[in-house]
């Protein structure tokens with residue numbers, strides 16, 4: 125059982141969530157117990173439909189648990205959680221605003237003066253590599269660019285916790301790695317707490333300080349792993365690190381217990 129400390133920052137205790145669909149009660153997750161410390165990056169890894177987004181919705185206070193409790197910074201979450209910035213699985217960019225206009229929304233809501241707003245906007249556009257597309261509209265840019273735009277808008281909100289639902293899923297491998305490294309740098313610098321949903325085992329093993337592997341429907345946590353690597357890690361060099369390989373293999377084995385080959389089987393397929 126995952127070690128849950130009462131002074132942890134985000135704590136799920138015996139959480140279940142059911143939805144009423146017509147006359148049927150459908151249980152999305154059950155018995156979810158895990159906790160996240162302030163400044164930690166927690167990855168949620170598991171197959172489609174096992175309840176990863178549901179867990180983020182609970183942390184955001186968009187929905188409440190059917191059983192158990194969700195505590196954020198010492199208090200039960202009741203209603204919307206204004207301490208988090210949430211990048212949902214759909215990017216929800218505003219089609220009538222340009223890339224720059226979308227990223228500026230939280231800056232405008234926060235009432236930043238024009239000069240400060242423009243300076244911050246420039247920083248964020250550079251960060252996600254969208255300066256040349258600042259004036260484009262969401263329907264004129266690629267799926268990966270939309271993700272980067274949504275990420276910049278999320279960072280503009282300046283919250284202590286990020287909820288990220290597959291934020292890098294539409295990106296090519298190089299850009300993905302660059303943005304992962306950038307996210308890691310920003311999170312460490314600002315001591316941000318992150319809940320990050322992914323299907324990608326490499327991404328989970330690289331970015332996560334801890335990684336909750338989900339299984340089944342209703343979804344439940346099979347195991348929560350702590351990353352053996354230190355918090356300051358160079359994502360560009362991970363593929364040379366045997367500790368990273370061992371960790372990735374552990375995640376694989378937990379995620380796909382039925383697909384594990386016998387230890388003695390050869391890697392090459394014989395004709």
Ligand SMILES: Nc1ncnc2c1ncn2[C@@H]1O[C@H](COP(=O)(O)OP(=O)(O)OP(=O)(O)O)[C@@H](O)[C@H]1O
Pocket residue numbers: 143144145150151152170171172173174175176177178179213
């Ligand atoms: N508002 C809702 N009403 C009814 N059922 C829901 C609702 N939200 C989620 N569910 C159901 O709960 C289950 C878990 O959904 P969830 O979106 O959390 O899965 P997921 O792990 O994020 O999947 P994916 O990887 O495909 O995004 C699914 O079967 C889904 O249909």
Ligand SMILES: [Mg+2]
Pocket residue numbers: 176177178213289
């Ligand atoms: Mg989801």
